[in-house]
Amino acid sequence: MKAEGIDIISLSAGEPDFETPEPVREAAIEALNAGFTKYTPTSGIADLKEAICRKLHIENSVTAKPENIIVSCGAKQSLYNAMMVLIEPGDEVILIAPYWMTYAEQVRLAGGIPVIVHTEAASGFIPTLDQFREKITSRTKAIVVNSPCNPTGAVFNRETMKMIAQVALRHDLWVISDEIYDRLVYGENATSIASLGSEIAERTVTIGGCSKTYAMTGWRIGFAAAPKPVAAAMGNLQDQVTSNPNSFAQKGAVTALRMASDQLEPMRAEFQARRDLIVELLRGIPKVQVAKPEGAFYALPDIRAYLNKKISDDICLVEHLLDNAQVATVPGTVFEAPGHIRISYAASRENIRKGIERIAKALQELDA
Numbered sequence: 001m002k003a004e005g006i007d008i009i010s011l012s013a014g015e016p017d018f019e020t021p022e023p024v025r026e027a028a029i030e031a032l033n034a035g036f037t038k039y040t041p042t043s044g045i046a047d048l049k050e051a052i053c054r055k056l057h058i059e060n061s062v063t064a065k066p067e068n069i070i071v072s073c074g075a076k077q078s079l080y081n082a083m084m085v086l087i088e089p090g091d092e093v094i095l096i097a098p099y100w101m102t103y104a105e106q107v108r109l110a111g112g113i114p115v116i117v118h119t120e121a122a123s124g125f126i127p128t129l130d131q132f133r134e135k136i137t138s139r140t141k142a143i144v145v146n147s148p149c150n151p152t153g154a155v156f157n158r159e160t161m162k163m164i165a166q167v168a169l170r171h172d173l174w175v176i177s178d179e180i181y182d183r184l185v186y187g188e189n190a191t192s193i194a195s196l197g198s199e200i201a202e203r204t205v206t207i208g209g210c211s212k213t214y215a216m217t218g219w220r221i222g223f224a225a226a227p228k229p230v231a232a233a234m235g236n237l238q239d240q241v242t243s244n245p246n247s248f249a250q251k252g253a254v255t256a257l258r259m260a261s262d263q264l265e266p267m268r269a270e271f272q273a274r275r276d277l278i279v280e281l282l283r284g285i286p287k288v289q290v291a292k293p294e295g296a297f298y299a300l301p302d303i304r305a306y307l308n309k310k311i312s313d314d315i316c317l318v319e320h321l322l323d324n325a326q327v328a329t330v331p332g333t334v335f336e337a338p339g340h341i342r343i344s345y346a347a348s349r350e351n352i353r354k355g356i357e358r359i360a361k362a363l364q365e366l367d368a
């Protein structure tokens, strides 16, 4: 529709609308010009692994050595490596819904079975101990945790993380903890589950990356920190699939990970201002319920009050909003959150204002 010249406002982006910081770009250009264009070790270059270990230590209180680190082509490949080496056919893997859809597909690719713990906006999208108890069977192998969460923006506090750690320890489960949005938080810092003690660290694969924090989605640099045998298996798998991630992107990532956090603060602060704006605008629409996101850059309003015979679910509503209000959003159904739509605030404040105004008008027309 954009190509046809239609004025579409996209509130669907899964990536920051910021430039990769200049020092990061410069580092990659320098590496290219210096001929750093050959294969690297499959699991990543030594200085990047060191920068990742340092970041995990300082920002996440997670202890890792270079032998625990596998650098991959984006956090998505890191997750895939983890799923493929940990999950055997028939294993059950607990996903906390709403969740990023890739988890379920990767569990299935590994031959596993996704088992869903459902959470609600009313409880801040936080799971409870009883919910885990209900879903755990003798075939449960792992829990996937994603805090801050795409699509809800929920950040699990320390108590929730401790509860999940206890469940994992008691039932001998792996935890795959996707912390790709760890620096994009607007209240309390996110807790890394692997920081809660050596026992839980020994059964956790922590996933991170450069895509979101440093606006580097196209560079394809993600990483996993895992117990040594798991890291070794992930490295062996990656060796036969892609080999190393891009050599000069790795050099850029070293600079990114060494950047002082005050250099990143303007982007985080802008996301926080947009979060405040979008929550205020959405709460101004009658009958729309929205939990306040504490991290990442998504809101997940409940739009069930506007569904009717013609527009009977969130998929129809998203299509209706695109066709009639020229706003792109994502249906909650793809995140196992029917009756909701995901709105990304990785967009300018002006576009957020215009986009939500259009959505409000379209919803009110539906209601008329």
Ligand SMILES: Cc1ncc(COP(=O)(O)O)c(C=O)c1O
Pocket (backbone or CB within 6 Å): 014, 073, 074, 075, 076, 077, 100, 146, 149, 150, 178, 180, 209, 210, 211, 217, 220, 221, 222
């Ligand atoms: C929760 C979550 N994990 C992982 C990723 C993938 O990150 P990458 O682009 O580094 O593969 C995304 C991207 O949208 C995401 O939302």
